[in-house]
Amino acid sequence: MVQGKLSSDLLRGHTDTMILKLLLSGDKYGYQITKLIFANSGETYELKEATMYSSLKRLEKEKKISSYWGDANQGGRRKYYKITSIGEQAYKQNKENWELAKLILEQLL
Amino acid sequence: MNEQLKAYVHTIFAPYQHVKSANELEEELLQNLLEKYNDHKQNGYNDQEAYQMSIESIGDVSELIDTLNLPYDELERTIQMNFSKQRLTESDFQSVSVHDSKFNYSNLRRSNFSNSDLKNSTFKGSNLTECIFENVNLTKALFSNSNLNKATFNNCIYNRTHFKRCNLSCLIFDGETFNQTIFESSTLKRTSFRNTTLKNVQFRANDLKKADFNGSTMDQLTYNFLKGSDVDLSNVTIRKGGR
Numbered sequence: 001m002v003q004g005k006l007s008s009d010l011l012r013g014h015t016d017t018m019i020l021k022l023l024l025s026g027d028k029y030g031y032q033i034t035k036l037i038f039a040n041s042g043e044t045y046e047l048k049e050a051t052m053y054s055s056l057k058r059l060e061k062e063k064k065i066s067s068y069w070g071d072a073n074q075g076g077r078r079k080y081y082k083i084t085s086i087g088e089q090a091y092k093q094n095k096e097n098w099e100l101a102k103l104i105l106e107q108l109l
Numbered sequence: 110m111n112e113q114l115k116a117y118v119h120t121i122f123a124p125y126q127h128v129k130s131a132n133e134l135e136e137e138l139l140q141n142l143l144e145k146y147n148d149h150k151q152n153g154y155n156d157q158e159a160y161q162m163s164i165e166s167i168g169d170v171s172e173l174i175d176t177l178n179l180p181y182d183e184l185e186r187t188i189q190m191n192f193s194k195q196r197l198t199e200s201d202f203q204s205v206s207v208h209d210s211k212f213n214y215s216n217l218r219r220s221n222f223s224n225s226d227l228k229n230s231t232f233k234g235s236n237l238t239e240c241i242f243e244n245v246n247l248t249k250a251l252f253s254n255s256n257l258n259k260a261t262f263n264n265c266i267y268n269r270t271h272f273k274r275c276n277l278s279c280l281i282f283d284g285e286t287f288n289q290t291i292f293e294s295s296t297l298k299r300t301s302f303r304n305t306t307l308k309n310v311q312f313r314a315n316d317l318k319k320a321d322f323n324g325s326t327m328d329q330l331t332y333n334f335l336k337g338s339d340v341d342l343s344n345v346t347i348r349k350g351g352r
Contacts, residue, residue, distance in 0.1 A: 031141040034166070035148075048168025049138055050176075057176040076140040079133070 011045055015055040016064075017098070018047075020091040023065060023083035030056075030079065056081060064090050110156050114142050114163060120244045120266060121170055124226035130177050138167070157326075161306065164286070170248055170268065171228060208246070307331040308348075312338065 022028055022036055030052065037047045059065045064087035070078045083091075118139045125131035142163045149159035167173065203221050208228035216236045223243040227250050235255045243263045253273040262282055267290045278298040286306040293313045297320045307327040312334040322335070326346040335342060 029140075030137055031144045034141070034145075046166060049141060049166055050168035050170065050172040053134065053138070054172050054176045076143065077136065078140055079137050 008045075012051055014094075014098070015047065015051055016059055017091060017094040019052070019055055019059065019081075020064065020083060020087050020094070023081060024088065024091065027080045027082045029070065029081070033081075059087065062086070062090075110146065110160050111143060113160060114146060115139060116244070116264065117164060118142065120224075120246060120264065121167075121173065123224040123244060124246075125174075125177060128177060134173070134177065138173075142166070157306075161286075170246070170266065174226075174228075310334070 018037060019033060022033055028036070030049070034047045034049070034052060037045060056065070056067075060067060060081075063084060065081050065083055067079050067081050070080050118135055121138075122131045122135040145166060146159050146163045149162050150156070154162065201221055202225050203223050208226045208230060210227070210230045211233075212235050213231060213233040214235065215232075217232075217240060218236050219239045220237075221241045222245050223241055224245070226246045228246050228248045229250065231251045231253075232255045233251070233253045235252075237252075237255050237260055238258045240257070240260045242261065242265055245265045247265050247270045248268040249270065251271045251273070252275050253271075255275050257275055257277055257280065260280060262280065262285065265285065267285065267287045269289045269291070270287075271291045271293070272295050273291075273293045275295045277292075277300050278296050279300060281301045282305055283301055283303040284305060285302075287308065287310045289309045289311075290307075291311045291313070292315050293311070294315065296316045298316055299319045299321070300317075301321045302325055303321055304324040305322070305326075307325060308331065309328060310331040312331075315338070317335070317338045317340045320340050322340060322342060323344045326348055327335075328348050332342065332345070332347050
């Protein structure tokens with residue numbers, strides 16, 4: 001588990017980009033997103049539901065993703081999220097920004 | 110346990126039942142938690158552990174409410190009401206959202222706050238005798254110098270709720286979950302915390318004579334706060350680690 005408030009804040013700032021990346025490989029619903037983030041981080045980072053939804057709602061408002069309800073299964077419906085072309089552009093841009101920031105930080109820290 | 114999860118999630122959204130975005134988010138969140146719960150169970154956790162881990166994965170409830178994008182008039186109606194210095198005995202506050210409200214120096218005897226959102230609200234010097242708090246969101250609520258004699262608490266959210274210089278004698282909190290709750294300089298004589306879950310709860314300078322913690326589960330921090338007092342902690346489970 002990632003320890004401390006600071007390190008989880010550092011990661012939290014990139015929630016939008018993490019989610020956009022996951023949606024590049026196909027539409028996903030909420031639990032799938034948190035599960036993949038946990039697994040892909042080597043089980044070190046658990047994205048909280050509240051943080052995820054705050055990000056999803058923001059991305060949707062900015063038209064970077066869209067959503068639709070799937071069919072009911074196991075007694076409940078799942079809402080799926082889909083990346084838009086604006087979202088794909090945003091992902092590319094964020095990723096480039098991160099590569100640049102990483103270079104700068106590596107020299108400064 | 111599924112019903113318990115459903116009830117917990119419902120408590121969060123109860124004040125916004127007429128808002129469509131709230132209904133949808135409730136359905137989504139519940140579906141995620143149910144699947145998460147089942148996965149934890151399959152990974153060998155028992156009912157209580159799986160439930161607790163699912164609940165904890167929600168994170169900051171106020172962040173969740175902020176995403177609802179509540180219409181302006183809705184927010185206008187729900188925030189920062191001032192009920193201070195009033196005589197409001199036997200009032201009905203059921204299912205209302207009055208978070209960030211001030212109920213200071215009010216006489217609220219026998220009022221019913223069930224299913225309401227009292228996040229960030231303050232009750233200073235208030236008379237809350239025989240009040241009912243069922244399915245109430247008490248996140249960051251402050252009760253100070255208030256009389257809670259014979260009040261009823263059931264299935265509430267106590268995240269960072271602060272009880273300061275309050276008389277909580279003989280109250281029953283059985284089965285409730287406390288997270289970063291603070292009990293400070295309060296009277297907790299014969300107060301019952303049977304089968305509760307306590308996480309990072311602070312007990313500072315209280316009178317805990319004959320307080321009952323039988324069957325409760327707590328983390329090391331909470332245990333350390335209680336260890337110094339003369340509470341019987343023989344039938345308490347201590348959870349190790351951060352999970």
